[in-house]
Amino acid sequence: MCSLVWRSASKSPQMSMELYSGPRSVQTCALSQSLAAVLSPASELLTCVSQQAMVLCHFLETNRDKYNLTDKNVIELGAGTGLVTIVSSLLGAKVTSTDLPDVMGNLRYNVMRNTKDRCKYIPLVTELTWGQEVEQRFPRATHCFDYILAADVVYAHPYLDELMDTFDYLCQENTQILWAMRFRLDPENSFVDRFRQRFHLEELYDLRTSLSIKLYRAWRKDKTSKDQGEAAA
Numbered sequence: 471m472c473s474l475v476w477r478s479a480s481k482s483p484q485m486s487m488e489l490y491s492g493p494r495s496v497q498t499c500a501l502s503q504s505l506a507a508v509l510s511p512a513s514e515l516l517t518c519v520s521q522q523a524m525v526l527c528h529f530l531e532t533n534r535d536k537y538n539l540t541d542k543n544v545i546e547l548g549a550g551t552g553l554v555t556i557v558s559s560l561l562g563a564k565v566t567s568t569d570l571p572d573v574m575g576n577l578r579y580n581v582m583r584n585t586k587d588r589c590k591y592i593p594l595v596t597e598l599t600w601g602q603e604v605e606q607r608f609p610r611a612t613h614c615f616d617y618i619l620a621a622d623v624v625y626a627h628p629y630l631d632e633l634m635d636t637f638d639y640l641c642q643e644n645t646q647i648l649w650a651m652r653f654r655l656d657p658e659n660s661f662v663d664r665f666r667q668r669f670h671l672e673e674l675y676d677l678r679t680s681l682s683i684k685l686y687r688a689w690r691k692d693k694t695s696k697d698q699g700e701a702a703a
């Protein structure tokens with residue numbers, strides 16, 4: 471039986487729990503389905519793992535034919551407790567999982583406990599503060615990502631411009647962004663319009679009526695959608 475061991479950064483920093491998936495050791499589809507089942511909307515844990523992260527994981531698991539992560543270079547921005555990183559790693563990607571310095575401890579713990587001896591590539595968990603020293607830490611010549619993953623990174627925080635610049639810097643010609651966004655208030659929602667000025671944007675899921683969430687795929691404006699469709703296939 472495959473277990474997912476979890477430690478949250480909220481009130482009980484040492485809290486851990488085990489979430490059981492199906493009988494197969496790397497049954498990632500069952501993995502996030504069981505997460506979705508265990509983390510009811512009333513659960514405190516939902517503040518640690520966002521619904522956007524679960525939506526993105528569900529998409530990755532159920533669209534493996536079109537978005538095959540095996541051997542792909544992936545970076546996650548604002549990884550939080552690490553669900554998207556873990557699922558991407560289980561799906562065969564080489565993942566760089568990033569977040570602020572103060573969440574590194576829990577993120578490393580969760581990622582290590584849930585990927586050790588289960589993944590083709592050991593995920594790298596490292597600090598990335600949006601807009602700060604991104605060029606120095608991730609030189610374009612040596613850090614070319616196939617996918618940038620992001621869940622629940624747009625909300626009422628003062629770093630939306632820095633987040634936009636980080637997407638812009640890391641997104642190279644053949645990079646695809648998969649971004650799960652919860653719609654909240656106008657100041658945050660307008661990020662989507664500003665994002666659209668720099669990137670082509672395709673809606674993969676529209677869950678606005680049920681969850682106020684949309685899942686987007688994005689790519690650089692200097693790349694045509696036909697090219698990207700072929701690249702993704």
Ligand SMILES: C[S@@+](CC[C@H](N)C(=O)[O-])C[C@H]1O[C@@H](n2cnc3c(N)ncnc32)[C@H](O)[C@@H]1O
Nearest residue numbers: 519520523548549550570598599600621622629
């Ligand atoms: C709402 S949480 C989402 C976490 C995770 N992606 C999820 O969906 O469960 C937002 C994440 O963005 C990170 N974050 C916020 N501001 C940041 C910044 N300026 N630079 C890097 N990460 C940041 C937070 O530490 C947090 O982990």
